[in-house]
Amino acid sequence: MNETVKNVGLFGLVACLIVGTGFVQGANAALVIVNFGLISAIMALGVNLQWGFAGLFNIGVMGFVALGGLAAVLIGMPPTTEAIAAGGGRMLIAMVVGVATIIGAVMVYCRMAPGRTRTVALIALLIIGFLCYRALFDPARDAIEAVNPAGTGYLGGLGIDGIWMVIAWPVGGMLAAGAAWVIGKTALGLRSDYLAIATLGIAEIIIAVLKNEDWLSRGVKNVVGVPRPTSYEVDLQADPAFVERAAGFGLDPVLGSTIYVKLQYSVLFTIVLAIVLILAQLALASPWGRMMRAIRDNEVAAEAMGKDVTARHLQIFILGSAICGMAGAMMTTLDSQLTPAAYQPLRFTFLIWVMVIVGGSGNNFGAVLGGFLIWFLWIQVEPASAYLLAAITAPLADGSALKDHLLDGAAHMRLITMGLVLLLVLRFAPRGLIPER
Amino acid sequence: MDFLNAIIVLLNFVIVPGIAYGSQLALGALGVTLIYGILRFSNFAHGDTMAFGAMVTILVTWGLQGMGVSFGPLPTALLALPFGILGCALLVLFTDRTVYRFYRKQKAEPVILVIVSMGVMFIMNGIVRLIIGPDDQRFADGERFIMRARDFKEMTGLAEGLALRTSQVITVVTAIIAVALLFWFLNKTRTGKSMRAYSDNEDLALLSGINPERVVVYTWLIVAALATTAGVLYGLDKSFKPFTYFQLLLPIFASAIVGGLGSPIGAIVGGFVIAFAEITITYPLKKVLGYLMPESLEPDGLVQLLTTDYKFAVSFAILIVILLFKPTGLMKGKAL
Numbered sequence: 001m002n003e004t005v006k007n008v009g010l011f012g013l014v015a016c017l018i019v020g021t022g023f024v025q026g027a028n029a030a031l032v033i034v035n036f037g038l039i040s041a042i043m044a045l046g047v048n049l050q051w052g053f054a055g056l057f058n059i060g061v062m063g064f065v066a067l068g069g070l071a072a073v074l075i076g077m078p079p080t081t082e083a084i085a086a087g088g089g090r091m092l093i094a095m096v097v098g099v100a101t102i103i104g105a106v107m108v109y110c111r112m113a114p115g116r117t118r119t120v121a122l123i124a125l126l127i128i129g130f131l132c133y134r135a136l137f138d139p140a141r142d143a144i145e146a147v148n149p150a151g152t153g154y155l156g157g158l159g160i161d162g163i164w165m166v167i168a169w170p171v172g173g174m175l176a177a178g179a180a181w182v183i184g185k186t187a188l189g190l191r192s193d194y195l196a197i198a199t200l201g202i203a204e205i206i207i208a209v210l211k212n213e214d215w216l217s218r219g220v221k222n223v224v225g226v227p228r229p230t231s232y233e234v235d236l237q238a239d240p241a242f243v244e245r246a247a248g249f250g251l252d253p254v255l256g257s258t259i260y261v262k263l264q265y266s267v268l269f270t271i272v273l274a275i276v277l278i279l280a281q282l283a284l285a286s287p288w289g290r291m292m293r294a295i296r297d298n299e300v301a302a303e304a305m306g307k308d309v310t311a312r313h314l315q316i317f318i319l320g321s322a323i324c325g326m327a328g329a330m331m332t333t334l335d336s337q338l339t340p341a342a343y344q345p346l347r348f349t350f351l352i353w354v355m356v357i358v359g360g361s362g363n364n365f366g367a368v369l370g371g372f373l374i375w376f377l378w379i380q381v382e383p384a385s386a387y388l389l390a391a392i393t394a395p396l397a398d399g400s401a402l403k404d405h406l407l408d409g410a411a412h413m414r415l416i417t418m419g420l421v422l423l424l425v426l427r428f429a430p431r432g433l434i435p436e437r
Numbered sequence: 438m439d440f441l442n443a444i445i446v447l448l449n450f451v452i453v454p455g456i457a458y459g460s461q462l463a464l465g466a467l468g469v470t471l472i473y474g475i476l477r478f479s480n481f482a483h484g485d486t487m488a489f490g491a492m493v494t495i496l497v498t499w500g501l502q503g504m505g506v507s508f509g510p511l512p513t514a515l516l517a518l519p520f521g522i523l524g525c526a527l528l529v530l531f532t533d534r535t536v537y538r539f540y541r542k543q544k545a546e547p548v549i550l551v552i553v554s555m556g557v558m559f560i561m562n563g564i565v566r567l568i569i570g571p572d573d574q575r576f577a578d579g580e581r582f583i584m585r586a587r588d589f590k591e592m593t594g595l596a597e598g599l600a601l602r603t604s605q606v607i608t609v610v611t612a613i614i615a616v617a618l619l620f621w622f623l624n625k626t627r628t629g630k631s632m633r634a635y636s637d638n639e640d641l642a643l644l645s646g647i648n649p650e651r652v653v654v655y656t657w658l659i660v661a662a663l664a665t666t667a668g669v670l671y672g673l674d675k676s677f678k679p680f681t682y683f684q685l686l687l688p689i690f691a692s693a694i695v696g697g698l699g700s701p702i703g704a705i706v707g708g709f710v711i712a713f714a715e716i717t718i719t720y721p722l723k724k725v726l727g728y729l730m731p732e733s734l735e736p737d738g739l740v741q742l743l744t745t746d747y748k749f750a751v752s753f754a755i756l757i758v759i760l761l762f763k764p765t766g767l768m769k770g771k772a773l
Binding site: 055057186187190192193194196197198200201202204205208211212344345346350353354357405408409411412413414415416417418419420422423426427430 | 478536539547551555556557558560562563564566567568570571680683684686687691694744746747749750752753757760764
């Protein structure tokens, strides 16, 4: 059996699993898995770029995904004109002051000669800057958050609607790239475990910002009704032409419209995945990709050959994070809501890592396969283990405390399963299902 | 008088909680640093190891409470702690046998071991949630306070009270005992010395006839004891919730790195640095300044530099500053 046959077979297997879901649980359930699988595959490609190509240990994926989600809100939601009038300008000035303080501090640090004068100047600049920033920021925030706090209480976005909403995806990527630049400038070049802890921390901070800065993202009050680039079910159901077409397929309008909308998403996501995958493949085969792998395998040798290791690392860190941010924006448009409290590192960082390791780090097709396969398992392990636990506990009396407890535990089986899958793959197929060539 | 009042406010809300939190972080960071020193990888499952040990302790505590056993004014959990340590030790030794040993034999790269520990983290996290559930559990019993704020006010006649919770005092006392035992073990016993030798230079230690597997087993036993103690103390002081323990990973690693990975003293220093920084920066200083400053200058706002939710940002900022300016940490890490 040659490699191509095996790989096609693996993809075929995952396709069968998803199609099987369609027959057992309905087309809607299968399409949900497909859509999230597509998003997961894109995230896995981003992480694969960083880990598989360059050996960068980034466990702050969640932060970049969340920033992408914020981009969807900032692009799609209608602007809260009253709030902008009340505090938008002041907020902008506060932000400028904040950024200027940091840039100034960096300038002072780089330009002035080391010594006591520099330390004093640096500390004075930071304290004065911070006080100015808070003096401007606090009233602006209060003014913005006072405007109809139950309904809006935030600045809102640009109010872009319809198919143009896809702009939010690259914007999410750019937002994540900007954050990645700042992080990369400070934290890259650290040893791999240190970079890991640093990225873990930055992800938690980004989530804390989204949860607390109500003026920006409504915080834990969540943003709902983020516009979609697709049709809306209610519009389709009211459209006689669509109802007729659905009837032609033997579907009632409700089922037909939900499937139609999900298919629209699937098509859009597939286009994005295809573009990212083609670009990643081209990059992998290009001299640039070879250089990246050379740096990964032996940094010292690559540096001796005149490669700028730090700059290349920064480059690929930004690219990978941008892809994750884009996927995050796609996910928020699919959910059409931003719930900062839903971002959990196990789900949005470590699960993506499982996808990359299981699929095969360093291989783009492996990452895509891992994305679909692990997402399928993540979704299906819960009902499967509920079924299994029900079978195991069948002899126990109904309503017994142990039985109820075990049945409640089904939700946590997915964590154990993911850990087991990761450990088994690392042990018996350390290069993943589709190894790097 | 105002000056005294200011000091009492600071003691009550910053210093006492800071010492307690710092002790918990120090115990956690000691575990991380030991694994890094001997097994040479960053163990991402450490937060969940703490959660597992604490969970076993809680289950035994409930059992003891059910049997009517109590520890007088002290929490029953202290009686259950040895059982928790035992349970946790069995789990980590089992994990080492089934998972880590394979990679040790292969001399795998540290980063592979880190990824392996991610898998272990998933499984431990799942097991803890499966057994005890994802919700908050309170298991502290016995006397809640050693000194109540009201009693303190009556005793001293000051306007501000100083409360001393039992859990805070127990945390500090237990931490001191644990650290003293650890240092005695590392510096005075034969096994402890062989551990330090192994951490310092693996090849030389092997040549001198030190059995590496024995060193590893002892390391895991100590780590289990430290992790369980840290987990139980944190749970007594705040409350037990699996997800919180997972999140403790960041401040714990920050403490270990700030102090210098691999250095036990560094882990303790780092723990207190991180704890005090987190609490001071997220505590509203209005009351303290209100006592210290003349009335005309009294601040209007809360004088809270950052809200409590940004405490991660504090650990992170300290971590970055230390890594950029003193990459080996405050205490020069690497060897025990």
